[in-house]
Structures are given as C-alpha cells and as structure tokens.
Amino acid sequence: MPERFECDQCGACCKGTLFVEADDLDFEREPAIKDCDPFYRDKSVTVTRELLSDGMRVIMLAGGTDRPCSLLDCENRCTIYPTRPNSCVGMQAGDEQCQMARQSLGIPPLESVKDV
Ligand code: SF4
Numbered sequence: 588m589p590e591r592f593e594c595d596q597c598g599a600c601c602k603g604t605l606f607v608e609a610d611d612l613d614f615e616r617e618p619a620i621k622d623c624d625p626f627y628r629d630k631s632v633t634v635t636r637e638l639l640s641d642g643m644r645v646i647m648l649a650g651g652t653d654r655p656c657s658l659l660d661c662e663n664r665c666t667i668y669p670t671r672p673n674s675c676v677g678m679q680a681g682d683e684q685c686q687m688a689r690q691s692l693g694i695p696p697l698e699s700v701k702d703v
C-alpha cells in the first residue's frame with residue numbers, strides 16, 4: 588500500500604523556498620494573485636491580462652529571493668484556497684517538493700500516516 592501523508596500546515600511550500608508560478612488561466616480564475624508579484628502589483632487587471640495573453644510570461648507568487656507568498660495568512664492558511672493556482676493545487680503533502688521546502692526551513696520531514 589502506498590504511503591499516505593497529511594499536510595500539517597507548516598507553510599514551508601508557500602514561504603519562498605519553492606518557485607510558485609501562475610499563468611493567464613490562473614489569473615482569470617483569481618485576479619488577486621497579481622499582487623503577489625512586484626512586477627504586476629501596480630498594473631491594472633486589464634494590463635496584466637494583456638501582458639499574460641502571449642503565454643510567455645508568468646506571475647511569480649513566491650520564490651526567487653526567498654519571497655513568501657503574500658496570500659498566506661499568519662496561521663499558514665492560503666487565503667484564496669478554493670481558487671489557488673494550479674501549481675499550488677498540484678502540490679502534494681509528503682512529495683519531493685514538500686520535503687525539500689521543509690528541509691530548507693529546518694522543519695523535520697513530514698512522516699507518513701500509519702493506517703490503523
Ligand atoms: S510543505 Fe508540505 S506539509 Fe508543509 S504546508 Fe506545504 S504541503 Fe503541507
């Protein structure tokens with residue numbers, strides 16, 4: 588049986604240890620993500636949409652210079668959870684990126700949940 592993990596909401600994956608990118612579809616679903624990226628913060632929704640429309644640009648929510656995602660609240664909860672970008676949806680507790688992010692912040696590896 589494969590190992591099972593439960594996210595313990597350490598928040599490491601959103602705190603700039605990983606690059607978190609979003610594309611135009613993510614932006615259409617949740618325009619608030621543009622304010623995470625200093626490049627788009629002062630741009631309007633219309634201008635941001637135009638810039639993203641060529642498919643060559645992304646919005647950087649976190650990462651690069653250990654920049655945390657500004658949509659993470661002080662209790663390590665995602666404030667846009669239902670409409671978060673696909674890259675965030677794809678993040679799986681206990682996967683390689685999760686464990687790497689934890690290690691970067693000195694958090695012990697997430698242990699698998701033992702079935703009872
Ligand atoms: S690093 Fe892993 S355990 Fe921590 S919040 Fe992200 S998915 Fe959950």
Ligand code: SF4
Binds near residue numbers: 657659671
């Ligand atoms: S959008 Fe939510 S899940 Fe994605 S990096 Fe920001 S706080 Fe984390």
